[in-house]
Amino acid sequence: MLDNYLPILIFILVGILVGVGPLALGYLLGPRRPDQDKNAPYECGFEAFETARLKFDVRYYLVAILFILFDLEIAFLFPWAVVLDELGVFAFWAMVVFLGILVVGFFYEWKKGALEWE
Amino acid sequence: MTELWNALPLVIQILLKITAILLPLLGLVAYYTLAERKVIGYMQVRIGPNRVGWRGVLQPIADAVKLVMKEIIIPTKADKTLFLMAPMLAIAPAMAVWAVFPFDEGLVLADINAGLLYILALSSLGVYGIIIAGWASNSRYALLGAMRSAAQMVAYEIAMGFALVGVLVAAGSLNLGAIVAAQQGGLFSWFWLPLLPLFGVYLISGVAETNRAPFDVAEGESEIVAGFHVEYSGMGFAVFFLAEYANMILISALTALLFFGGWLSPLPQVWVDGVFLLDDGFHWLLLKTLFFMYLLLWLRATFPRYRYDQIMRLGWKVFIPITIVWILVVALAVVYKLPPWWSV
Numbered sequence: 001m002l003d004n005y006l007p008i009l010i011f012i013l014v015g016i017l018v019g020v021g022p023l024a025l026g027y028l029l030g031p032r033r034p035d036q037d038k039n040a041p042y043e044c045g046f047e048a049f050e051t052a053r054l055k056f057d058v059r060y061y062l063v064a065i066l067f068i069l070f071d072l073e074i075a076f077l078f079p080w081a082v083v084l085d086e087l088g089v090f091a092f093w094a095m096v097v098f099l100g101i102l103v104v105g106f107f108y109e110w111k112k113g114a115l116e117w118e
Numbered sequence: 119m120t121e122l123w124n125a126l127p128l129v130i131q132i133l134l135k136i137t138a139i140l141l142p143l144l145g146l147v148a149y150y151t152l153a154e155r156k157v158i159g160y161m162q163v164r165i166g167p168n169r170v171g172w173r174g175v176l177q178p179i180a181d182a183v184k185l186v187m188k189e190i191i192i193p194t195k196a197d198k199t200l201f202l203m204a205p206m207l208a209i210a211p212a213m214a215v216w217a218v219f220p221f222d223e224g225l226v227l228a229d230i231n232a233g234l235l236y237i238l239a240l241s242s243l244g245v246y247g248i249i250i251a252g253w254a255s256n257s258r259y260a261l262l263g264a265m266r267s268a269a270q271m272v273a274y275e276i277a278m279g280f281a282l283v284g285v286l287v288a289a290g291s292l293n294l295g296a297i298v299a300a301q302q303g304g305l306f307s308w309f310w311l312p313l314l315p316l317f318g319v320y321l322i323s324g325v326a327e328t329n330r331a332p333f334d335v336a337e338g339e340s341e342i343v344a345g346f347h348v349e350y351s352g353m354g355f356a357v358f359f360l361a362e363y364a365n366m367i368l369i370s371a372l373t374a375l376l377f378f379g380g381w382l383s384p385l386p387q388v389w390v391d392g393v394f395l396l397d398d399g400f401h402w403l404l405l406k407t408l409f410f411m412y413l414l415l416w417l418r419a420t421f422p423r424y425r426y427d428q429i430m431r432l433g434w435k436v437f438i439p440i441t442i443v444w445i446l447v448v449a450l451a452v453v454y455k456l457p458p459w460w461s462v
Contacts, residue, residue: 007132007228008217008236014136015213018144019206019357023190026353030189039194041257042348054261060269063430067272070438074279077445078235081286085452092453099442106438115434117427 062114073102135227139216147363148178154415161419188352193256196349200254205350205357208247211240212364219371220295222381222400233294234282237372241327244365245271248329248336248346251358255349263345266426267329267336273433274326280441281320284313285376287448288459298380308379312451312459315444317377319437321410324369326429328362331418335426370410371403378406 080087080095109115123131152167152174159166167174192198218233220226230236245268252264286292288309289300301308310317326333337345347358374380381403383396395401424432451460 004228004230006128007135008214008230010129010132011136011217011227012210012214014133014140015210016206018140018213018360019209022186022353022357022360023202023205026186026188026190026356029186030352031187032189034191036194038191041193041195041255042259042343053256054258056261056265060265063269063273066434067276070276071272071279074276074283077280077283078286078292081283081445081449082290082292084287084449085290089453092449095449096446099446103442110435115430117430 059117066109066114069105132227136217139227140213143213143216143364143367144360146367147360148182150363150367150411151181151359152178153411154418157412157415158419161416182356185352185356190354191349191351193349195256197254197256200250201349202354204247204251204254205354205361206247207250208244208361209357209364211243211247212361212368215240215368218294220298220375220380221403223295223298223398225400226295229293229295232292234286234292234297237294238279238282241365241368242275244361247358247361251350252346255346257349259343259348260346263336263348267346270329270333270336270426270429270433271327273430274323274437277319277433277437277441278323278327280438280445281313281316281323282376284316284441284445284448285309287445287452288313290452294375294380297376298382301379301382304382304386305379305384307459308377308382310377313377313444313448315440316448317373319441320377321369321373321413323433323437324373325414325417326433328365328369330362330366330414332421332424333429334423335429366414367407367411370414371407373410374403374406380406 076098077095080091084091126134155177156166156174167177170176170180192201215237217228218226218230218236220229220233248267248271249264252260252262252267255261285297289297291297291300329336337347347355350358379402381398381400383398383402385396389396450456455461
């Protein structure tokens with residue numbers, strides 16, 4: 001069983017190499033003539049005003065939190081989906097109840113305006 | 119020949135197989151970029167690149183040579199380690215995903231049972247490359263692009279995950295080979311028909327996940343220049359580019375596999391058994407994948423960019439309700455053995 005995962009491990013290492021290889025090649029072949037203006041952050045030709053670590057909208061956090069909730073639901077649904085055919089009718093109705101609770105929460109978010117993006 | 123193969127150490131065998139997957143894939147990526155410029159060119163009544171080689175067929179090679187000779191600029195205020203790590207984090211998952219991808223019946227590098235789970239996990243890792251690139255660059259445009267892209271990708275990942283749950287319910291397995299086997303029986307047994315809404319959601323989410331037009335606000339060249347990779351030059355940029363196109367090919371191939379029967383022939387097996395090329399085989403998978411790859415280019419040439427609030431509304435308020443309803447519909451059909459697809 002675990003034998004099957006060895007190729008995957010090697011493949012991931014090769015994948016990293018596919019990223020490292022071109023960068024190393026570019027580093028070797030490309031010129032290196034740094035100057036102050038070239039290395040400044042790009043701001044359409046202006047000099048950068050201040051730090052780029054901007055404040056950003058709190059909605060991004062909200063989206064991240066909602067994502068965790070829903071992604072967990074998906075993690076719960078995966079095993080259920082695979083064995084549904086064997087578990088039969090009871091498993092189906094159990095999941096209807098579970099999804100029902102999820103949908104109540106979803107409507108609450110919707111009505112609260114958590115999904116609005118102005 | 120077989121003896122020679124068996125005499126090789128296991129690791130070398132695996133490395134050779136990986137090369138046999140990655141080289142054609144990278145070639146396809148290179149020529150996909152040319153195809154994009156040509157196809158969009160012709161759609162806009164232009165010719166597209168035609169200077170390098172016959173009708174521009176050497177253009178991707180010229181591009182690669184040009185990019186490799188360019189300086190890799192690291193901005194002074196950037197976090198160097200993360201800045202250089204980000205392109206690798208973007209491309210490693212885009213390559214490693216192919217480890218479990220079956221190309222024909224039994225033709226797969228790692229035939230694991232949790233194949234779909236592995237693909238879902240690795241394709242979620244791609245977002246790290248983008249966020250880290252945006253943050254490490256220490257540039258406003260990069261940060262804005264990364265934030266937009268992250269929020270968009272997680273929103274559509276949920277819709278995509280729910281669509282995949284529908285496929286799992288219909289197929290009853292996480293193994294990609296088994297999912298294709300469950301679609302046996304010709305064009306109308308493939309999952310695109312019983313799972314039509316999920317197919318639509320999956321394909322559109324796939325376009326959004328790869329940050330492609332019309333969902334390319336993360337790059338939005340007219341608003342935030344190039345988004346998360348604005349500070350990358352030369353090969354740093356090229357690696358992001360490779361990762362994006364490899365992901366587009368992956369989305370196309372997965373759509374073909376999960377909803378369009380993979381390597382199965384569109385005609386019922388009884389008609390074509392043993393008939394040359396009409397029978398099941400890798401060529402069908404390739405044909406379907408190329409079709410969806412073309413579709414992605416077509417979408418880019420056809421649709422104007424969505425506004426960001428429209429993207430978020432589509433992801434949360436349209437796709438998630440559709441998928442939840444359709445998962446229940448499919449589950450109902452499977453459990454109660456409803457015709458026409460699940461009546462034993």
